[in-house]
Amino acid sequence: MEKNLNDIFQAKIDREEKIEPKDWMPDAYRKTLIRQISQHAHSEIVGMLPEGNWITRAPTLRRKVALMAKVQDEAGHGLYLYSACETLGIDRDTLFEQLHSGKAKYSSIFNYPTLSWADIGSIGWLVDGAAIMNQVPLCRCSYGPYARAMVRVCKEESFHQRQGFEILLNLSKGSDEQKAMLQESVNRWWWPAMMMFGPSDADSPNTQQSMQWKIKRFTNDELRQKFVDICYEQAKILNVTLPDPDIKWNEERGHYDFGEINWDEFWQVVKGNGPCNKERIAARKTAWEEGAWVREAAVAHANKRAARKTKKVA
Amino acid sequence: MENNWPIWEIFIRSKNGLNHKHVGSLHATDAEMAMQNARDVYTRRNEGISIWVVESKHISASDPDEGESLFDPANDKVYRHPTFYNLPDELKHM
Numbered sequence: 306m307e308k309n310l311n312d313i314f315q316a317k318i319d320r321e322e323k324i325e326p327k328d329w330m331p332d333a334y335r336k337t338l339i340r341q342i343s344q345h346a347h348s349e350i351v352g353m354l355p356e357g358n359w360i361t362r363a364p365t366l367r368r369k370v371a372l373m374a375k376v377q378d379e380a381g382h383g384l385y386l387y388s389a390c391e392t393l394g395i396d397r398d399t400l401f402e403q404l405h406s407g408k409a410k411y412s413s414i415f416n417y418p419t420l421s422w423a424d425i426g427s428i429g430w431l432v433d434g435a436a437i438m439n440q441v442p443l444c445r446c447s448y449g450p451y452a453r454a455m456v457r458v459c460k461e462e463s464f465h466q467r468q469g470f471e472i473l474l475n476l477s478k479g480s481d482e483q484k485a486m487l488q489e490s491v492n493r494w495w496w497p498a499m500m501m502f503g504p505s506d507a508d509s510p511n512t513q514q515s516m517q518w519k520i521k522r523f524t525n526d527e528l529r530q531k532f533v534d535i536c537y538e539q540a541k542i543l544n545v546t547l548p549d550p551d552i553k554w555n556e557e558r559g560h561y562d563f564g565e566i567n568w569d570e571f572w573q574v575v576k577g578n579g580p581c582n583k584e585r586i587a588a589r590k591t592a593w594e595e596g597a598w599v600r601e602a603a604v605a606h607a608n609k610r611a612a613r614k615t616k617k618v619a
Numbered sequence: 620m621e622n623n624w625p626i627w628e629i630f631i632r633s634k635n636g637l638n639h640k641h642v643g644s645l646h647a648t649d650a651e652m653a654m655q656n657a658r659d660v661y662t663r664r665n666e667g668i669s670i671w672v673v674e675s676k677h678i679s680a681s682d683p684d685e686g687e688s689l690f691d692p693a694n695d696k697v698y699r700h701p702t703f704y705n706l707p708d709e710l711k712h713m
């Protein structure tokens with residue numbers, strides 16, 4: 306019977322039919338999705354922290370309203386994704402608990418600090434850029450609620466990347482100090498952004514299953530290559546050098562070759578030893594704990610109003 | 620109500636003349652908060668002119684496993700479609 310259900314399920318996916326919450330699905334499919342969607346949601350939420358760091362110090366009102374709108378969008382992305390995840394039968398508080406206890410991961414990129422204003426530009430250009438590259442194929446993911454959430458997210462991401470690029474473009478036309486700030490920032494963000502696509506295909510044992518289930522449409526290395534090809538051209542407009550001496554055009558492959566990623570650094574950050582891991586989780590937990598009274602008060606208020614209503618009816 | 624706020628399903632009418640359409644869900648303690656949250660989460664870019672919020676537990680959904688018996692009866696009733704009727708080509712506007 307189980308075998309049969311599995312075959313029907315896979316055939317449905319092969320026909321490009323979406324899987325919806327109440328449909329039968331293999332346990333492993335459900336587990337993979339809960340892990341991936343929750344990790345994605347956590348990334349959106351934690352991702353607000355490095356950028357929020359610059360809201361009060363944005364150089365102009367125009368930059369400030371744009372940054373606030375972007376950070377608010379990221380909160381929204383987190384909420385769409387938590388909702389999609391909950392359709393798989395896990396509740397919101399459990400998801401938060403997994404983030405706070407360190408059981409669940411989020412993208413390692415958000416464990417790097419935002420040291421200069423140029424970092425806000427670099428995040429928009431490179432971090433949102435890499436995220437978009439990952440997210441566009443997810444709009445066709447086989448799980449309906451995830452795919453629909455991603456359509457909404459992708460529509461909003463475009464402004465994030467453009468506002469970041471505009472920040473950098475301004476710096477690139479500025480003083481020598483501003484140009485240096487731009488280059489220094491790109492130097493720091495390039496490699497962590499490259500790591501956002503995850504381990505190389507050879508070290509990514511789950512990729513094949515995820516591709517068969519059409520959760521993933523491209524491998525990590527395929528997406529990373531696309532990212533390099535696009536960024537190399539965009540960097541020219543900013544007059545910056547990507548900090549990789551091995552980047553060069555490969556006529557035969559029709560792609561840019563690039564240098565080896567420091568996988569040791571990647572795994573260190575994933576394991577919790579990045580520059581800001583502890584700070585990020587501490588900030589999240591503080592916000593959660595200090596907000597507890599608000600959540601409790603809202604429940605008390607709603608209960609009181611409901612009771613008053615019943616009394617009136619009676 | 621325990622601390623896990625209930626889930627609400629959100630429906631939005633994108634413009635006059637169109638149906639409200641399901642856009643996603645969110646948590647809120649009551650309808651009023653659900654409405655405010657829906658405004659912030661689902662209409663940050665003028666996506667709608669009207670919002671419905673319904674607590675998820677009030678929605679009864681059909682069972683996908685019973686989809687066949689539920690929808691089968693409509694399958695063999697081709698005479699419900701205009702193309703079932705054979706009419707001459709020279710007949711216009713019908």
Ligand SMILES: [Fe+2]
Nearest residue numbers: 349378379382
């Ligand atoms: Fe986002």
Ligand SMILES: [Fe+2]
Nearest residue numbers: 379433462465
């Ligand atoms: Fe973004």
